[in-house]
Amino acid sequence: MKDVLYFAPTELTEALKLLAQYGEKATILAGGTDLVPRINYYELKPEVLVYIGNLGLDYIEQSDGKLIIGAATPTAKIAASPLVAEKAAALAEAARLSASPAIRTAGTIGGNLANASPAADLATPLIALGATVVLVSAKGEREVAVEEFFKGPGETVLQPGELIKEVRVPIKKGKSVFLKLGRRKAMTLSVVNVAVYVEMEKGQRCVDARVALGAMAPVPLRCKKAEGVLQGCVLPMSALEGAEFLDKARIEKAAELAIAESSPIDDQRATAWYRRKAGKVLVARALAAAAGVAI
Amino acid sequence: MKYVLSFNLNGLPVDTLVKATDTLLDVLREKLNVVSPKRGCDNGDCGACTVLVNGEPVRACLTIGLTVAGKNVQTVEGLQQDGKLHPLQRAFHEHYAAQCGFCTPGMLIAAKALLDKNPKPTREQIVEGISGNLCRCGTYVEVVEAIQAVAAGKYKE
Amino acid sequence: MAEYVGQPVLRYDGIGHVTARTRYVDDIQLPGMLYIKVLTSPVHKGIIRHLDTSAAERMPGVAGVITAKDVPGKNAYGLIPDQPVFTPEHIRYKGERIAAVAAVDEDTAMEALEKIKLDIEEQEPVFDPFKAMEPGAPLVRPEGNVWEFNSGKTRKIRFGDVEKGFAEADVIVEGTYTTATNDHAPMEPQVSVAYIDETDRLAIYTVSQDLYFHLGMLTAIFNLPMNKIRYIGGTVGGGFGSKNDIHCDHVAGLMALKIRKPVKYRLTRREETAYTTKRGPWTFYFKDGVKKDGRIIARYVKTVHDTGGYAGMGPYVVDKNSILVAGPYAIPNVWVDGICVFTNKPPASSMRGFGIINGTAADQLQTARVAEAIGKDPWEVHFINAWREGDLGATQFKVEAAGLIEAMKRAAELAGIELPAHLKAMSSRGR
Incomplete structure (x- = not known):
């Protein structure tokens, strides 16, 4: 050898x-x-x-309206961070539900992204939260949206010589939710996972919605069509003006659109058929929880 | 190409020659004959090789040996103090929490990692704490009871 | 003795387990020990046309290479000894052993395997046991794809007259049930350490669950008398039937005999999952003749067991399944045909229950379907038909110490199910 x-x-x-x-x-x-x-x-x-474990890239900080997480920060640290729980709830939940304790203490946020598994648990919340990754090389630095970071299973925009330095998560007013379905509770990859971010003006009108699906396409997927049907919708009892009601039917419509945008496969964890069925339910539940709608 | 790897093992310094791709499990088992971490899958799935690195539980089979340079590694060989069994060891024995025994070292380390951080865990937290450790004999109930007994202070000196 | 009866007794090996002083076979390291890796077939079915190990033998760090030519005794093992240690010619499943290399470490052994020149004429495999039984199917075995029992191509259980039973029945209930392949997945993977000891005996540290059974096979493979083999076992990190078959001891022993040095052969989890013996898949077809009151008066069962490329314990598993598949019921007319089929998959062999629990799963589903067909609660059908003391089983054995009704009553109680009074009044002591 x-x-x-x-x-x-x-x-x-x-x-x-x-x-x-x-x-x-x-x-x-x-x-x-x-x-x-x-x-x-x-x-x-x-x-x-x-x-890269000795480079000092293990940090979680708040700066300039953003949560800054060093690439070598272990998942366990993200799961245990009160700052992440407060500012990026979906990310904290995804970290908490990933793998098992001894994997979380070693596995890092940068590694989870660079490995580019379509089921990467931390990718979907970062997409839903509008996060970016900072890539550095001897030539310089560039910032890429997480949703544009993945090219395919195991493939990213990282060039030879380039390294993920940190992840930047904008701190926003809305609510984020992460839901995961695995073959069992712990120590399992996602059959499907969902992260959503919803911002409600005065708690009544949706002014921003983002939906991301994991294990449902060759890459962690942002579902823009689903987001589109939620924009501007108001809760049924609201005094605010809105294009449409944000109710059970609307949320189910969004879930349907999200699944229509996806392209899941059959593998050892689940069939594509099952992923579509379960994924739709998860998207609806996550949106309902984030928007405060009963379904 | 071999590298010198120096770290602390159960409180004592060790130096050994390793390859870049040798895992901590290879280093412990094959080079140092420290065999409590078991080789069950080499894939991070089974948990039988769980050890503590600077007090944190990790999979020895997923840890490149050279990355523990200068760190403290603890295994079941270091659990006994002054010849006395660790409370978890006594509790596991008395609760029949080991059948074939192959998962036991990893279970003990996972339990220690949990109790070191959270001495009074709930049952749910205990289950979460050992969620990465498989036992094919199915001793989970007894393992949880043993950890509960230690947390309840039944195995104090 | 009296001091132990009724008292909890701590495990004699418990302290060893919790201190990790228990020595499993992979924990054993001998001075100068070499590591074995095995070249396995990359195809499911084929014929080896050319095998050249010379480049691997010449590689620095390699201590020896063995193939089928290096088996001094019988190149066959198993309960039905039909599987070669190294296949000399025919490949019957992907993962079948072809050659083994011993080297200073596993990395070197792996590299040496890549230097072995192997030319296989690939053939069309068959994986589905029903397709394997069709005329003109690819032959897994030259003698045919269906195992020959002493009773012919089926294991036959005949009791009463099923046709008469069907004629007298109020309802006929049919059902087909399948169970999948399982891997045992013991926490401790398969491993063996072998060396030539100070008295020139071949010593083997084994994970065997069945030392004397395996020792017998090894004497035939090595062509050595029993007193020339020290077979050291006793500590097993879980077996679940997987260690009822030899996976490593034959290879390690042959290598130690050839190179006269200590060797270790261990399977990775992936090798073990992909290539070792399995609980084979089953298909069960049931046809029951049932009276409206719930009595099953005739049961016909046809089973097909997929035993893979070699017999393993497959035929024995079919025997055990056939005896018990009709269920623990007093059915006066029973007909069972058990069929054991070869396919191009890893051999099926023992795993907890030897085919009995697969049969029980099918029987329980069928009996629930019977209850549904006549509009009765499944408990009722189970209670009415359950064996009573002195009943005859389908193989004409007399049921003694019957306890099924009592066990079912207790199970219902534990599950919080209130049984009707007439079932509670029943007993295994009479009908």
Whole structure:
């Protein structure tokens, strides 16, 4: 077996230099929870491992109206953070429901995104919350919306030499909800997961709605058609003017549209048929909870 | 290409030569003959290799060995103090919380990680705490009872 | 003795388990031990046309390579010894062993496997047991795809006269039920450590659930008398029937005999799940003749068991299933045909219950369907038909110490179900 090189830089600039030097040969290692099984089973034969756990990218901060989460922040820390719970409830819930304790202490938010599983639990809440990722390389920095970060299963816009530095989540007034259906309660990938964000003017008129579906397409999916039918709708008892009522029927319409935008597959976890059925129910429940509508 | 890996294992310093792709499980079991973490799946699924790194539970099979450089690693070999069984060890034994015993070391570490942070967990929190540890013999009920007994203070010195 | 009766007794191995002093086979490391990896068939069915291991043998770090040519005794094992340790020619399932490499570590052994030149003429496989029984189906086995029992192509249970029973019945109830393949998934994967000991005996640390059964097979494979094999077992990290079959000891033993060095052969979880013996899938067809009062007076059952590429314990599993599949009921007319079929899948063998629980699942579904057909509560049908003391089973054994009615009453109680008084009044002691 060819010798594998290992680097554990302690400065970001040093890491970026290594990534520039080794280019496509470099494999970025953080918590390892997705990467190491592939090494153990010889599916991936890395040439150069660059460990980014010592770069100080483990932080959760509030700055400039945004929640800033370092790429190497473990899922457990996100699940336990009162700040995340308050400012990005769907993300906190997704972190809490992902995997199991010993996976959450190692697995990181950056790794969850970079692994680009269509079922990545943290991707859907970040899309629903309108988050961005900051990508850095020796050449500079760019910011990409999470919904535009994924290209396909295991594929992202990350270029060789590039690294996720942090995730930025805008802090907004509305309410976010995350729901997950797995084969069992813990230690399971999503059969389908849903994250929604709804902002209600005076608690009565929907001024912003975002819907994201996981494990329902080759990438975590934002469902814009579903969002469109919620915009401007008002609660049935509202004194405010609105195009349509935001009621059970409207929410079910949105759920239907979300599923129509998706393209789930049959796999060992569930059939596409089941994913559509269950996904529709989850979208409706999440929207109802976020908008304060009884269904 | 081998690297020198130095870390603290159950309170004592160790140095060993490892490959970049050796997992912490490889390092502990194959290099250091510390065999309490079990190799059940090499995939992060079973939990039998759970160990503590700087007090946090991790899967040894998912942890690249070199990443624990300078850190504290705890395994079941380090649970006993002054020759006395840890309360969790006594409780597991007396509650029949081990049948074939293969998942037991991982279960003990998961339980310790839980109680270190939350000494008085609810039953639900205990179930959550061991949710990443599989037991094919099905001793979950006894494991939960053993942890409850420790949390209730029944195994104080 | 009296001090233990009625008292909880702590496990003798409990302290070992909680201190992790219990030594499982993979915990054993011998000085100079080498690691084995096995080349398995990438196709479901085929013929090996060419096998060249020389490049692997020459690779630095490799201590030895073995194939079918290196089996000094009988290259066959199993309860029905039909499965080769290494297949010399015919491949009957994906994952069948072809060659093994021993090297300084598993990474090197894996690399050596890639250097083995293997030319397989791939053939059309068959996976569905019903397709495998059709005329002209690809032959999994040269002798045919249906196992020959001493009673012919079916295991036959004949009791009373089912045709007469159907004629006398008020209602005929039919049903087809299937159960899927299961893997045992013990926490401890399959593993073996073998070495030549100080008295020149072949010593093997094993995870076997069945030491003497396996020792017998190993003597035949190694062509060694029993007193030349030290077979050391006792600590098993869960088996659930999987360790009733040999998965590693034969390969490790053959390698140790050839290279005279300590070796370890362990399966990864993925290898174990994909390639080892399974609880095979079943299909059950039931036809019952039923009286309106709930009595089942005739039951015809045809079962098809998929045993994969080799017999494993499949025929034995069919025997046990056939004896009990008609259920714990006093049915005067029973006809069972049990069929065991070869397909190009990993061999089916023992797993908790040897086919009995699959039959029970089918029987319970069918009996519930019987109740539905005559508009009765399933409890009623179970109680009316349950074996009483002295009843005859379908194989003409006399039921002794019957307790089904009492067990059902207790189950209802635990489930919080209030049974009607006439059922509560019933007893296994009489009808």
